[in-house]
Amino acid sequence: xxxxxxxxxxxxxxHKGDFGHIFILAGSYRFSGAGLLCAESALRSGAGLVTxxxxxxxxxxxxxxKPKEIMLLPLNQTEEGFFSFKSYKKIKDFLKxxxxxxxxxxxxxxxxxxxxxxxxxxxxxxxxxxxxxxxNALVGHLxxxxxxxxxxxxxxxxxxxxxxxxxxxxxxxxxQRNRKNIAKSFSKSYNCILVLKGYKTVVAEPxxxxxxxxxxNPGMATAGSGDVLTGIIASFLGQGLDAFSAVKYAVYLxxxxxxxxxxxxxxxxxxxxxxxxxxxxxxxxxx
Numbered sequence: 121x122x123x124x125x126x127x128x129x130x131x132x133x134x135h136k137g138d139f140g141h142i143f144i145l146a147g148s149y150r151f152s153g154a155g156l157l158c159a160e161s162a163l164r165s166g167a168g169l170v171t172x173x174x175x176x177x178x179x180x181x182x183x184x185x186k187p188k189e190i191m192l193l194p195l196n197q198t199e200e201g202f203f204s205f206k207s208y209k210k211i212k213d214f215l216k217x218x219x220x221x222x223x224x225x226x227x228x229x230x231x232x233x234x235x236x237x238x239x240x241x242x243x244x245x246x247x248x249x250x251x252x253x254x255x256n257a258l259v260g261h262l263x264x265x266x267x268x269x270x271x272x273x274x275x276x277x278x279x280x281x282x283x284x285x286x287x288x289x290x291x292x293x294x295x296q297r298n299r300k301n302i303a304k305s306f307s308k309s310y311n312c313i314l315v316l317k318g319y320k321t322v323v324a325e326p327x328x329x330x331x332x333x334x335x336x337n338p339g340m341a342t343a344g345s346g347d348v349l350t351g352i353i354a355s356f357l358g359q360g361l362d363a364f365s366a367v368k369y370a371v372y373l374x375x376x377x378x379x380x381x382x383x384x385x386x387x388x389x390x391x392x393x394x395x396x397x398x399x400x401x402x403x404x405x406x407x
Contacts, residue, residue, distance in 0.1 A: 121369070121372050121406060122406055123373070123403065123406045123407060124361065124365065126360060126361060127166060127359055127369070128407050135168075136168035137168055137169070138168060139166055139167060139169075139358060140167050140169070140219045140220055140354075140355065140357065140358015140359055140360075141168065141169040141170075141171065141217065141218045141219045141220070141358070142159075142162045142167050142170045142171070142218070142219070142220045142222060142351075142354045142355065143171050143193075143214065143215070143218040143220070144158050144159050144170065144172045144173065144222040144225075144351075144354070145173045145203070145211070145221070145222065145223045145224075145227070145237075145240075145254075146158050146159075146172070146173070146223070146225040146226050146227060146347070147175070147227070148175060148197075148201055148202045148203065148226055148227055148228045148230075149175060149177075149178055149197075149200065149202070150201065150226075150228065151225075151227075151228065152174075152178060152181070152182060153226070153344060154225035154226025154347045155172045155173070155174070155225060155226060155347075156172070156185070156186055156187075156190070157225070157347040157348055157392050157393070157396065158172075158222060158347040158350050158351040158354075159172045159186075159187075159351060160187050160190065160351070160396055161347070161348040161349075161350075161351030161352050161399065162222075162352065162355040163187070163189055163190070163351075164351075164396055164399040164400065165351065165352045165355040165356065165373065165399055165403075166355050166356075166359055167351075167354070167355040167358050167359070168358065169191070170189070170190050170191065171190075171192070171193050171214075172186070172190050172192055172193070173193045173195050173203070173207075173211070174192050174193065175194075175195060175197035175201055175202065175203060176194040176196060177197055178197075178201065179194045193210075193214060195207040195210060195211070198230055198232050198233070202227065202228045202230035202232065203227060203230075203233045203236055204233070204236070205235050205239070206232075208236055208239055208240070211236075211240060212240075212243070215246060218246065219246065219247070219357075219358050220246065220247045220249065220354045220357050220358045221240075221246050221247070221248050221249070222248075222249045222251070222350055222351070222354045223237055223240065223241070223248070223249070223250055223251070223254035224237075224250055224251035224252040224253050224254025224255060224350070225251055225252045225253075225254075225346070225347040225350060226252065226253070226347070227253035227254065228253055229253055229256055229257075233253070233257075234253075234256070234257040237254055237257035238257055238261060241257075241258075241265075242264055247275075247357050247363070248274065248275050249274075249278065249350055249353055249354050250275075250276065250278070251277075251278045251279075251346060251347070251350040252346065252347075252350075255278075255279050255283050256283060256286065258287060259287055262287065262310070265310040265311075265312065266309075274362075274363035274366070275311070275312040275313065275363075276312065276313040276315065276357075277306075277310075277312055277313070277314055277315065278315040278317060278346065278349065278350055278353070279314075279315070279316060280316075280317045281295045281299075281316070281317075281318055284306075284316055288302070288306070295316075296318075299316055299318070299322050300322055300324075300332070302316070303322040303323075303324035303330070304324045304328060304330060306324070307324040307325055308324075308326050308328070311326050312326070313325050313363050313364060315349075315353075315367055315371065317346060317349070319336075320332050320333060320334065321333040321336070321375075323364070323367050323368055323371060325363070331364075331368045333371045333375055334375075335371075335372055335373075335374075335376045335378070335379055336374070336375030336376075337375075337378055337379055337382050337387055338387055339378065339382045339386070339387030339388065339389075340382075340390075342390065342391055343391075344391070344392030344393070345392045345395060347392065348374060348392050348395050349370060349371065349374040352370040352373060352374055352399070353366055353367055353370040353371075355370075356369055373399065373402050373403065373406060376402040376406065377395045377396075377398040377399045377401070377402040378395050378398070380401055380402055380405075381395050381397070381398045
């Protein structure tokens with residue numbers, strides 16, 4: 121598969137604002153790496169600007185290890201180190217400055233955090249990518265997706281089979297037996313792009329269009345791999361692709377980068393950071 125010219129050909133007078141400001145609400149005291157993986161993959165796949173929200177008490181630790189290009193926004197946290205609902209106003213104000221919002225990787229399932237996630241989802245009018253605990257916050261609250269009345273240019277959910285099973289109250293086995301139809305049905309019912317991750321990831325959009333991915337390998341079943349994909353999706357959205365195209369090409373490129381990483385590191389030895397390192401090579405091959 122070739123990446124679209126829109127991603128590959130940039131005008132000589134381009135500036136960073138042309139390629140999207142991605143805001144990532146991700147991570148917590150225990151899972152600080154999730155947000156960093158998501159942010160770095162967004163930059164490696166072409167995003168112009170990336171801001172990562174960080175629980176305020178761990179910001180100094182994050183500064184020591186983050187890539188220098190990632191901007192940080194410290195937010196209120198709970199005693200346990202998760203984002204607090206008290207952060208809502210600061211997030212709402214910051215949303216005026218960004219183009220794409222990512223919610224989910226490593227957020228945890230603290231009550232205050234999940235309440236915050238649902239409040240944001242009900243009020244944002246920006247393209248939105250929901251992953252991991254952003255999706256988990258909707259378990260038992262799917263009516264939020266149905267009740268939203270504002271117009272989004274993109275609303276993307278990226279569950280793995282376990283998250284999809286929790287969301288629908290089904291078993292993982294049932295999800296895996298009927299991946300394509302479940303993805304199509306959910307996408308249509310909730311007017312979103314649904315990315316059902318796993319072997320031959322399924323991408324479905326409300327009008328019925330389907331993409332089945334053929335890149336990737338079992339070595340990508342490792343902590344943080346999904347966070348990397350989320351960053352690439354947000355990046356391609358920020359660079360102006362329509363939602364279905366952004367997801368399709370992101371899933372393909374993510375898998376290809378994983379295949380390249382496996383050749384060098386082996387499936388057994390590769391980690392999520394290896395996938396990020398191979399994004400530029402995967403772009404070259406797909407140009």
